[in-house]
Amino acid sequence: MKLFGFRIPMMASLVLWALVWEIVGRMDVIFLIPPMSSIISAGFGLVATGSWQSASLVTVRSFVLGMALAIAVGVPLGIAMGRFRIVDNIxxxxxxxxxxxxxxxxxxxxxxxxxxxxxxxxVTVFLFAVWIIVLDARAGVMQVPPSLIEMGRSYGASRFTIFTKIILLSALPEILAGIRIGLIRGVKGVVIGQILVSIIGYGELFELYSRSFDMERFWALTMILFAAAMLLSAVVEHFEKRIEYYAGAR
Structure with a gap:
């Protein structure tokens, strides 16, 4: 983004919002919005507590298990739907x-x-993430150019070789895009699941901080979750860019 001919980095918007948040918090307009400096300070104190570390362990374990199931089910199902019309119809x-x-x-x-x-x-993480993974994997397989498959057959490639060397690699950008969006939806799923269950992980902490009106720690925990989701998305997006040339024929 450019402003008056100067290139403005994307992080500048976050800094701007942090300054606005700090000003509003200092004005003490509403107790639900404490100053950003107080939230950051509370965040550093929060990550040093045993309750946060225990909650993080439970949350990460639930998220990893749910996402592993979503990927293990979603990618093969999406590929099958893209390759076989009967599976797609079902x-x-x-x-x-x-x-x-x-x-x-x-x-x-x-x-x-x-x-x-x-x-x-x-199960909540699985349900939030798996469907978008299925749809993107299906879209990637359906967009594989038929000419590439015909070329593979004309050179005597086996079905397994065509699938692994042509179909799967050509659909890989969309598969990774689905996983990236699924990761973000999975973070939403783990938070919603734990908040509604309210007895484990971050859900327990959110319930504790909201009941005691500890808004500094409440917002600090929320921002930690946002940062984690953004980091996961950025990591997968990095791999997406590295394999984009597989889609170049399209």
């Missing part, structure tokens, strides 16, 4: 229904099925 309606449904409303049902524990959070 699962297409359900995938589109769940990707647009308010999944937060399903968490109370999951609590009945799986109890008030970590299993419910893992």
């Amino acid at each position: 699962f297409g309606l359900w995938v589109n229904m769940f990707v647009s449904a308010p999944l937060s409303a399903l968490v109370p049902i999951l609590m009945i099925l799986f109890g008030l524990g970590e299993t419910t959070v893992v």
Whole structure:
């Protein structure tokens, strides 16, 4: 972005909002918005506490398990839907229904099925992430140029070689894009799941800080989650850019 001929880095917007937040907090307009300096200070104190470290361990474990299941199920299902029309006809309606449904409303049902524990959070992360992964993997496979597949067959390539060397590599950018968006949705899922369960991980901390009106730690924990989601997205996006040349034929 350029302003009056000068290049402004993207991080400048975050600095601007932090300054506005600090001013509003210092004006003491509303107790729900403490100064940004107080939130940052509370954040450094928060990460040194045993309660945050224990909650982080539970949250990371739930997130990793849920995302691993989402990727393990979503990528093969999306590829199968892109390659075989019968699979697409069977699962297409359900995938589109769940990707647009308010999944937060399903968490109370999951609590009945799986109890008030970590299993419910893992399933919530899975449900939030898997559908977008399926759709992007399906889109990537469906956009593979038929000419590449025909060329592989004309050179005598086996079905396995065509799948691994042509279809999978050509669809890889969309697959990684789906995983990147799935990671962000998974962070949302783990937070919503833990808040509604309210007895484990970050959900327990959010409940504690909101009840005691400890808004500095409440916002510090929220910003830590935002930073984690942005970092995960940036890591996957880095790998996306490195393999973009596989899609060049399109």
